[in-house]
Amino acid sequence: MSDKKFLSKEWYNIMADLPEPPAPALHPLNHTPLTPNDLAALFPMACIEQEVSTERYIPIPEEVQEIYALWRPTPLRRARRLEKALDTPAHIYYKYEGASPVGSHKPNTAVPQAYYNKIEGINRLTTETGAGQWGSALAMAGAFLDIDVQVYMVKASYDLKPGRRLVMQSFGARCTPSPSNETASGRAILAQDPDSPGSLGIAISEAVELAMQDPETKYSLGSVLNHVLIHQSVIGEEALQQMEEHGAYPDVVIGCVGGGSNFGGIAFPFLGERLRENKQTRFVAVEPAACPKITKGAYTYDYGDTAKLTPMMKMHTLGHSFVPPAIHAGGLRYHGMAPLVSLATELGLVEARAYPQLSCFDAALQFTRTEGIIPAPETSHAIRAAIDEALDAKEKGEERVILFNFSGHGFLDLTSYQAYLGGELQNYDYPESKVAEALRDLPFLDKAAIPVG
Ligand SMILES: *Cc1c(COP(=O)(O)O)cnc(C)c1O
Numbered sequence: 001m002s003d004k005k006f007l008s009k010e011w012y013n014i015m016a017d018l019p020e021p022p023a024p025a026l027h028p029l030n031h032t033p034l035t036p037n038d039l040a041a042l043f044p045m046a047c048i049e050q051e052v053s054t055e056r057y058i059p060i061p062e063e064v065q066e067i068y069a070l071w072r073p074t075p076l077r078r079a080r081r082l083e084k085a086l087d088t089p090a091h092i093y094y095k096y097e098g099a100s101p102v103g104s105h106k107p108n109t110a111v112p113q114a115y116y117n118k119i120e121g122i123n124r125l126t127t128e129t130g131a132g133q134w135g136s137a138l139a140m141a142g143a144f145l146d147i148d149v150q151v152y153m154v155k156a157s158y159d160l161k162p163g164r165r166l167v168m169q170s171f172g173a174r175c176t177p178s179p180s181n182e183t184a185s186g187r188a189i190l191a192q193d194p195d196s197p198g199s200l201g202i203a204i205s206e207a208v209e210l211a212m213q214d215p216e217t218k219y220s221l222g223s224v225l226n227h228v229l230i231h232q233s234v235i236g237e238e239a240l241q242q243m244e245e246h247g248a249y250p251d252v253v254i255g256c257v258g259g260g261s262n263f264g265g266i267a268f269p270f271l272g273e274r275l276r277e278n279k280q281t282r283f284v285a286v287e288p289a290a291c292p293k294i295t296k297g298a299y300t301y302d303y304g305d306t307a308k309l310t311p312m313m314k315m316h317t318l319g320h321s322f323v324p325p326a327i328h329a330g331g332l333r334y335h336g337m338a339p340l341v342s343l344a345t346e347l348g349l350v351e352a353r354a355y356p357q358l359s360c361f362d363a364a365l366q367f368t369r370t371e372g373i374i375p376a377p378e379t380s381h382a383i384r385a386a387i388d389e390a391l392d393a394k395e396k397g398e399e400r401v402i403l404f405n406f407s408g409h410g411f412l413d414l415t416s417y418q419a420y421l422g423g424e425l426q427n428y429d430y431p432e433s434k435v436a437e438a439l440r441d442l443p444f445l446d447k448a449a450i451p452v453g
Contacts (some may be wrong), residue, residue, distance in 0.1 A: 006073040006245075008237040009060055011230045014268040014340055016056035017275045019347065022226070022339045023314035028303060031443070034311050041212050042219045043227075046116040050227035056272075058230060064112045067144055071107075072234065074099045076242035081370040083390065090393035090400040091248060092386055095239050095266060097407050098373065102167065104408030105262045106137035106222055109231035113220050114141035124148040124217040126210045128178065128203030131157055131330030132164025133376075133408065134222035139173035150217075152178035152186075152206045155198035157330065163412040178203040185209050185307060199323060200334065201306025208309050223259025224304065224313075224338045232265025235405060240269050243403065250403035252282045252389055256381035257294070257352075258331045260285070260338030266405040268340075271349060283350045284389075285341060286381040288332045288360075290428040291324040293317055294345055294352035296435065300445045302336055315342040319438025325428040327357050328416035329377040335438070353385055356427035360384045361420040364410070376408035377416050 015021065024033040039048045050058065060068070079092040097105035117125060125147055129135030135151040142149035151173055158165055158177035168175045178198045179186040185205040189196050196202070211219035221228065243249055253270050255263030267283045274281045287294055294316045302317040304310035316337040318324075324333040337345075344350045357377070364380035366387065367373065375383060386404040393400035410417065419425050439445060 004069070004073070006238045006241045007065070007069060008234050009065065010057040010237070011060055012233040012237055012269045012272060013053055013055055013058060013230050014264070014272060014344070015054050015226065017272045018343065019275070020343070022343050026301060026312040028308050028310060028312055031312065038311070042208065044116040044120045044122065044218060046120070047113060047227045050230050051225060060234070061112070061115060064115050067111050068234065071100045073238045073242070074235070076239055076246070078246065079367070079371050082367060085366070085370045086387065086390050086394065088390040088394040089398065090390040090402055092390055093243065093246070093248070093250070093401070093403045094386070094406045095235055095403070097235065097262065097405060098409035102133070102136040102140055103411065104133050104137065104376065105232060105235060105265060105405070106134050107140060108234050108265065109222065109228045109261065110137035110141035110220070111144065112231050114138070114145040114147050117218055118145045118147055122147065122216060122218050124150060124214070125220045126150045126152070126207040126217060127220045127222070128152045128154070128200060128207045130154050130200050130333065132161060132168065133331055135173070135175065136164050136167045136171070137222065138220055139168040139171035142173060143171040149173035150207070150210065151175045152180065152203040154178060154200060154203050155196065178206050180206060182206070183209045199306060201320065204305040205307040205309055208305070223261040223334070224336065226340055228261050229264035229268065229338055229340055232261045233269055235262065235265040236267065236269030239266060239403065240273070248401050250281060251401045252284060252403070254284045254286065254382050254385045254389070254402065254404035256332060256378050256407060257285045257287050257337060257341065258378060259334050259336070260341035262405050262407040264338055264341055266403070267350070271344065283344070284385050285345065285350050285352045286385045287352060287354050288327055288329055288381060289354040289356040289430055290327045291318065291333050292354040292430055293335065293337050294342070295354045296430060298439055298442070298445055299342060299346055300442055302442055304336065313339045315339045316345065317442070318435050319441055321441055322435060322438035325431065327428065328413070328419070328425070329357065329360070329381065331376070331378040332381065355381055355384050358425060358427050361417070361425065363387050373406070374410040374417070375406065376410045377413055379407045379410070382407065
């Protein structure tokens with residue numbers, strides 16, 4: 001395979017090139033800066049070191065490279081048929097992360113996380129999953145690296161979306177609907193409400209609790225953290241080489257944002273070049289209008305979970321108690337944004353945009369009917385922005401080069417398309433009063449900044 005030459009042997013770390021360092025993470029109880037020891041119960045040392053590393057390039061361990069080679073490099077394609085349908089002078093390129101065995105970018109970090117745990121003697125990983133994309137990726141990594149994987153899956157999705165649960169079980173992972181009676185946090189919720197549908201916040205609490213109790217068990221997170229964004233940089237590192245092969249360089253790089261990992265993955269290697277070489281590339285992070293953390297949230301310290309067990313991070317947030325409406329892009333329903341993406345946005349290096357779900361499904365089907373792939377509902381947000389950029393270029397008569405990350409395919413999300421095609425989907429308004437309510441809980445927020453709701 002000729003494009004094996006694009007396989008990257010190093011990850012890129014934006015912390016080496018940002019004009020200022022990210023604010024330190026804080027201990028959830030005493031609000032002082034975290035020490036590596038505080039994190040050692042949850043994460044392997046290698047990941048903790050990457051979390052604060054300022055090395056520009058970090059070598060990808062050979063065993064991880066070998067596993068990556070099962071699906072990497074992923075294709076970088078030009079969407080010529082879509083360009084033609086839009087009658088635009090713009091060139092649209094996309095990086096197809098749907099090519100991974102589980103259909104999304106998430107194994108790019110699941111594999112190295114499982115690897116680092118394995119070499120540090122850990123034999124069990126716990127995690128949470130909403131729609132199941134992250135759980136599937138970690139289940140696969142566990143099967144490859146011989147680590148038991150315990151996934152707490154939000155009960156509402158467990159019942160409604162058996163597809164990804166079966167993927168996890170096929171890889172040999174244990175998948176439990178959350179809240180469960182296996183943990184104190186789960187039992188406390190069930191005592192109050194035996195029929196609780198669960199939430200990501202509750203599932204995180206269950207997974208973290210197990211990891212804290214057992215020295216041979218650690219916890220794994222699929223987005224948000226600096227080490228996760230480092231692992232995902234393999235997307236952008238390949239894309240740099242592949243764009244060069246096409247004889248092109250992007251004017252704008254686009255990704256959808258849930259916790260920010262696939263966006264950071266494709267954007268940061270290009271952002272590093274902009275910072276080092278004074279390029280003019282623009283970067284667009286696309287979020288759902290129903291969960292608009294960057295465009296409508298506060299930039300302040302918040303917890304990663306509802307139960308306030310995780311460290312506090314300075315990020316764009318809608319408040320850890322905010323429960324977003326049940327949009328179909330389940331992977332974008334997180335209340336916070338990766339601290340590194342938040343900082344880059346505050347520094348004016350990244351633009352954020354929010355779209356309602358109907359216009360995203362519309363863009364997704366335009367892509368399907370020209371390029372042939374059915375995108376995940378999350379990915380449809382990036383496609384909407386790419387199409388809007390192409391239409392804007394057409395209006396201005398510009399030959400703009402657009403690159404977006406195709407974070408995953410939608411073959412296990414067809415019921416969302418059923419709802420869309422059946423006319424059952426609706427847009428949700430920005431839940432302003434609920435956001436205001438959730439923001440009131442935050443310890444360091446200037447309360448005058450809260451919208452009146
Ligand atoms: C999880 C997921 C996302 C959102 O997560 P990020 O960390 O923001 O990348 C986007 N697309 C797909 C297909 C996903 O599975």
